[in-house]
Amino acid sequence: MDDKLLLKVKDFSLSYRTRKGDVEAVNRVNFDLKKGETLAVVGESGCGKSSLARGLIRLFPRNVKNVRGEILLNDRDILSLDEETFRKEIRWKEMAMVFQGAMNSLNPVLKVVFQVAEPLIVHYDTDKNLAFERAKEVLGMVGISGAFAERYPFELSGGMKQRVIIAMALITNPKIILLDEPTSALDIITQENIMNLLKMLKKELNLSYIFITHDIALTSELADKMAVMYAGEIVELSPVENFYSNPAHIYTRLLLDSVPTLRGEKKLKSIPGSPPSLIDPPSGCKFHPRCPYVMDICKTEEPPFYKISQDHFSRCYLSEDKKV
Amino acid sequence: MKNQEIISEYSFRGILKEVLSYKSGVAALVILIFFGVMILYTVIRFPYGETIGLWNSSTAFLKNPRNAPPVWWSIFTGKKDPRNIELKFNVDKSNITDEGNIFKTELKKDFLYDYDDFPTELNIFFNARYRKDPPLVKIYLVRPDGDKILLKEHTLRSEEDVLYLSNDFSLENRLDSQVRAKIPSGIDFSVTVTRGLFLKYSGKLDVLKGNYSLILDVELNDANDELTADAVVYGKVYGIAGTDHLRRPIHIALLWGAPLDLSFGLGASLSITLLHLIIATISGWYGGWVDSLIQRFTEIYMVLPFLPIMIMISLFYKLNLWSLLAVVVLLSMFGFGIKTTRALVLQVKTLPYIEAAQVYGASNWRIIFLYIIPKILPPVIPSLVASVPVYVFLEAILALFGVLDPTQPTWGMVIEEAFNNGALYKGYFYWVLIPSSLLILTAISFSLLGFILDRIVNPKLKEL
Numbered sequence: 038m039d040d041k042l043l044l045k046v047k048d049f050s051l052s053y054r055t056r057k058g059d060v061e062a063v064n065r066v067n068f069d070l071k072k073g074e075t076l077a078v079v080g081e082s083g084c085g086k087s088s089l090a091r092g093l094i095r096l097f098p099r100n101v102k103n104v105r106g107e108i109l110l111n112d113r114d115i116l117s118l119d120e121e122t123f124r125k126e127i128r129w130k131e132m133a134m135v136f137q138g139a140m141n142s143l144n145p146v147l148k149v150v151f152q153v154a155e156p157l158i159v160h161y162d163t164d165k166n167l168a169f170e171r172a173k174e175v176l177g178m179v180g181i182s183g184a185f186a187e188r189y190p191f192e193l194s195g196g197m198k199q200r201v202i203i204a205m206a207l208i209t210n211p212k213i214i215l216l217d218e219p220t221s222a223l224d225i226i227t228q229e230n231i232m233n234l235l236k237m238l239k240k241e242l243n244l245s246y247i248f249i250t251h252d253i254a255l256t257s258e259l260a261d262k263m264a265v266m267y268a269g270e271i272v273e274l275s276p277v278e279n280f281y282s283n284p285a286h287i288y289t290r291l292l293l294d295s296v297p298t299l300r301g302e303k304k305l306k307s308i309p310g311s312p313p314s315l316i317d318p319p320s321g322c323k324f325h326p327r328c329p330y331v332m333d334i335c336k337t338e339e340p341p342f343y344k345i346s347q348d349h350f351s352r353c354y355l356s357e358d359k360k361v
Numbered sequence: 362m363k364n365q366e367i368i369s370e371y372s373f374r375g376i377l378k379e380v381l382s383y384k385s386g387v388a389a390l391v392i393l394i395f396f397g398v399m400i401l402y403t404v405i406r407f408p409y410g411e412t413i414g415l416w417n418s419s420t421a422f423l424k425n426p427r428n429a430p431p432v433w434w435s436i437f438t439g440k441k442d443p444r445n446i447e448l449k450f451n452v453d454k455s456n457i458t459d460e461g462n463i464f465k466t467e468l469k470k471d472f473l474y475d476y477d478d479f480p481t482e483l484n485i486f487f488n489a490r491y492r493k494d495p496p497l498v499k500i501y502l503v504r505p506d507g508d509k510i511l512l513k514e515h516t517l518r519s520e521e522d523v524l525y526l527s528n529d530f531s532l533e534n535r536l537d538s539q540v541r542a543k544i545p546s547g548i549d550f551s552v553t554v555t556r557g558l559f560l561k562y563s564g565k566l567d568v569l570k571g572n573y574s575l576i577l578d579v580e581l582n583d584a585n586d587e588l589t590a591d592a593v594v595y596g597k598v599y600g601i602a603g604t605d606h607l608r609r610p611i612h613i614a615l616l617w618g619a620p621l622d623l624s625f626g627l628g629a630s631l632s633i634t635l636l637h638l639i640i641a642t643i644s645g646w647y648g649g650w651v652d653s654l655i656q657r658f659t660e661i662y663m664v665l666p667f668l669p670i671m672i673m674i675s676l677f678y679k680l681n682l683w684s685l686l687a688v689v690v691l692l693s694m695f696g697f698g699i700k701t702t703r704a705l706v707l708q709v710k711t712l713p714y715i716e717a718a719q720v721y722g723a724s725n726w727r728i729i730f731l732y733i734i735p736k737i738l739p740p741v742i743p744s745l746v747a748s749v750p751v752y753v754f755l756e757a758i759l760a761l762f763g764v765l766d767p768t769q770p771t772w773g774m775v776i777e778e779a780f781n782n783g784a785l786y787k788g789y790f791y792w793v794l795i796p797s798s799l800l801i802l803t804a805i806s807f808s809l810l811g812f813i814l815d816r817i818v819n820p821k822l823k824e825l
Binding site for chain 1: 723
């Protein structure tokens with residue numbers, strides 16, 4: 038693996054304005070991504086995973102209030118670029134996105150091959166026929182034959198549509214691909230297929246993924262690094278081996294306890310309570326109202342990022358004793 | 362192969378097949394094909410410039426009867442109504458007898474008159490070339506019973522001369538006394554020229570049927586003088602749509618009305634619907650002040666009274682059909698359609714594929730024209746088709762208001778002229794009914810087609 042640092046996110050925060058108050062959807066997120074590396078971001082619904090992904094590619098909703106921090110792509114702060122430069126130079130050229138909900142992410146009136154060629158036509162002003170040829174090539178790469186390229190999206194199955202969307206993300210040779218729950222609407226076998234495809238593409242094209250999912254079992258397939266998000270914050274960042282074998286944060290542990298396993302008589306546990314409101318988050322550690330090991334300090338003081346080992350960080354007082 | 366079958370459902374042939382699966386669809390297409398054939402025939406048979414010139418000239422149709430109902434009207438009356446009889450005379454050089462200074466020739470034409478009614482008029486159109494003095498013509502009519510009646514002794518007044526025999530008062534008097542002498546029991550009707558000539562001497566107002574001959578005794582003053590004459594025995598019925606007060610055959614106006622009216626209707630509905638679509642999409646897509654501006658503008662437009670403004674504009678500017686079309690489009694540009702289409706756009710706008718397009722950098726215009734408009738087009742097309750008759754009717758209404766250029770023959774103009782000349786009061790029903798039925802036929806065909814397209818693009822309606 039190439040150890041070159043590709044993406045560095047520093048204190049990235051994102052807040053939305055709503056009628057009830059401001060929502061801190063993403064709060065001081067830090068992580069690095071190397072070339073060819075995959076970061077999986079897991080967490081409950083509403084913890085800010087999708088906001089983070091959208092924030093990275095600057096797809097802000099209308100009610101965005103504050104965007105702070107730095108996103109360095111090859112040492113260039115892309116957050117301070119103006120919209121037009123970002124659109125021209127970063128989107129799809131450096132960073133592409135695979136959307137959630139394959140069913141609805143394709144233009145129903147365009148043929149698949151046209152749809153896949155769109156980013157190429159839009160960004161490079163490529164001749165239509167050349168773009169179509171390249172699109173067919175990429176479609177072949179994701180396993181969609183030429184006959185299907187001439188079809189409309191509604192004539193394709195869910196898995197095929199997802200492949201088309203992946204092809205669309207690949208066509209301009211981006212370095213980073215944001216996968217926003219790419220398999221959430223698919224059945225388990227199709228999920229497996231898509232994951233294999235993503236793995237194959239990663240190896241062949243040396244891609245970096247940021248893989249957003251709530252399906253923890255799926256991450257083991259692809260991830261090199263894990264980020265666990267809770268209430269807009271990354272509470273634990275670890276290499277994938279540590280995540281499964283040696284989780285540091287209580288929330289991570291409870292999260293893993295809720296994942297069914299094939300072997301063993303593990304009793305599934307759910308985490309009592311519900312995710313906190315991001316408008317008025319709890320003081321101290323945001324997880325403290327639901328934490329079974331809550332201490333007094335958790336309620337008042339926000340825990341720092343403890344470094345547990347190389348590349349393994351956790352925001353929990355209980356992981357303090359584990360730190361190096 | 363299967364793949365192609367699926368796709369064919371969405372091709373033109375597929376849609377046609379679907380339309381034809383409804384009886385009303387067949388009816389709509391039959392009417393449309395009828396109009397298509399009519400337009401094709403018109404354009405080939407009556408070239409536009411030439412026909413419009415004829416239509417607006419005062420002399421082109423002098424040989425037609427005035428205010429004649431269509432020929433097929435006889436079917437309903439049960440009578441054999443007289444048709445136009447045109448007799449062409451031509452002085453034949455070889456047949457001239459030289460009598461000193463005068464060159465004489467006799468021209469004779471026979472014609473069968475077996476109609477149940479009297480002719481309406483009798484006129485002779487002369488066309489002569491002479492060197493010194495104009496020729497003298499004696500006109501006789503020989504009746505089937507052998508009577509030879511001198512109609513007129515006429516010296517041409519100019520090289521082109523028209524003799525209105527049916528308006529000749531002295532001839533009328535002569536015929537009156539002749540008829541009264543023949544019928545001792547007396548008569549209870551007045552004798553006009555045509556009645557006097559074609560009357561059966563029975564005391565009743567009956568036509569003497571049989572072979573008549575019209576004889577022209579021509580006296581030329583020079584051997585090289587030429588003379589042609591067209592004698593017209595005017596009938597009571599004419600053509601398939603009758604004639605108007607200026608003797609013009611109405612079918613010409615009706616035929617040209619088809620392409621003019623339909624292109625007006627299609628042009629208006631197509632351009633207005635497309636403009637609504639584009640404006641509404643811009644409004645819905647950009648939102649913010651653009652949206653507010655367009656919506657307020659639309660609301661102002663919607664309360665403006667359309668017809669009064671239309672009439673006001675036509676008072677200031679002379680409008681022909683095409684400038685009228687432009688004004689109608691301008692006045693309808695911000696219409697109610699914008700409201701409904703904008704609602705659709707707001708819905709489509711939030712679909713993930715639009716967001717996806719935004720992320721991979723498609724420009725606003727690309728999103729509007731390649732992503733949003735094709736998506737909202739299907740429900741708009743049926744209303745586009747169904748609104749064609751609305752604009753065809755609008756043309757007729759505006760014509761009735763006298764807003765249109767009267768030189769362009771459209772269905773509306775025909776109705777307007779009928780209205781101005783008291784057609785219904787005087788019983789010229791055909792003058793109003795035929796153009797009205799064509800208008801209704803247009804409305805029916807486009808509405809039926811619109812309903813069916815609606816059912817095709819909204820499959821849920823099929824269940825009803």
